[in-house]
């Protein structure tokens with residue numbers, strides 16, 4: 001109100017003018033320093049809005065698992081709660097209750113041993129990264145407590161994962177001083193081999209982390225096999241090494257599409273599971289979950305107790321203040337979709353992934369490296385192996401608005417360059433077909449460019465004598481002329497054209 005008033009006085013009739021008729025679109029915008037003066041709210045809106053037009057369209061961003069569409073009713077709920085700080089639990093007990101409902105719904109979906117009327121153990125987080133930090137801390141503390149009680153050293157904890165882990169595991173390891181022992185991937189096997197993982201386990205291993213839905217290829221790791229092998233090793237050694245399942249993307253796929261697959265709390269060594277609510281939980285960015293099997297799996301000393309309205313509210317998170325909207329939106333989705341709705345969404349995603357896979361195979365140019373079972377995505381490489389092709393296709397598709405990442409695989413497989421298309425709820429068959437036609441067009445353009453004349457420059461040089469010992473001879477260009485040739489020379493290291 002005050003700002004509007006000041007402006008009306010200072011700017012006179014200009015305040016009433018349309019934004020594009022005002023000085024605001026002519027003045028430089030303060031970028032890295034606070035501007036001296038305020039500007040009108042509609043001009044501020046227009047300026048920020050217009051600059052943002054240059055961001056890619058989230059719906060066409062096929063790089064990400066994170067939700068880009070929700071029903072308008074849920075958008076409304078999100079806006080209604082935009083000013084609610086989740087940390088104010090005593091002021092917003094209903095929001096807290098909705099979180100507890102979500103934790104219980106997810107725990108039961110993951111077959112946690114929770115009796116009727118019993119409360120599940122878990123917490124809402126900003127995403128799977130925070131969830132993984134918390135789960136990792138719980139494992140570390142439990143291991144330390146066990147080692148201390150046994151009078152053994154407890155200063156060299158390690159964690160065993162596949163080299164395909166998401167970067168948040170590396171963050172956890174570095175931030176919380178745990179050694180990360182990675183099982184290397186091999187050609188044709190892009191997930192953690194459970195035999196090798198269990199071989200790497202020693203008395204300092206705080207847990208083995210399995211991934212349900214590898215970030216690189218969407219493949220589910222064999223948690224059942226890992227559980228059985230690890231149980232045998234625990235029995236032999238007397239250790240008690242547990243399993244964590246990183247189900248960031250797969251946690252909301254497997255229960256609906258592969259209900260028979262045993263990857264969750266049905267396996268006795270699985271002590272905690274994380275899942276991203278903002279991936280296939282179908283909520284916009286900003287929500288994740290971690291669930292523990294039992295109370296005993298979350299050391300009491302990590303929990304902070306807040307009392308409100310006479311009730312005990314235990315909290316275990318890294319952040320204090322955060323928004324409430326995402327938690328509310330998650331509950332909306334559970335209520336709105338139910339098991340049936342989630343199953344239909346996931347089935348449609350799997351179908352769209354199949355359409356994509358078949359279309360890409362039909363071009364004859366790609367090797368598909370993702371499996372049919374897993375997260376609905378298609379990961380593929382060029383058959384002729386040249387990594388530069390993948391990067392070129394990625395930028396070719398960008399011109400149509402699509403974002404498809406090309407990346408090299410981790411250690412031991414760095415020579416492989418993979419393209420990955422993630423299918424989300426809002427990527428239906430019409431978009432999939434449109435995308436495929438753009439892939440074919442981009443391939444044609446690449447082929448055409450490869451056949452186009454390569455400009456060649458012929459240089460005539462003159463070498464002068466070196467003046468002192470050790471100095472290089474001087475070079476003088478006498479003549480430079482362009483010579484067109486019809487030849488493409490593949491070079492390594494990303495360049496595919498050159499002149500010899």
Ligand SMILES: *Cc1c(COP(=O)(O)O)cnc(C)c1O
Pocket residue numbers: 065126127128129130166168211213214215246247248249276288
């Ligand atoms: C996305 C992802 C993460 C990180 O999750 P955020 O919710 O983005 O923090 C961790 N692990 C896997 C397997 C993932 O796919």
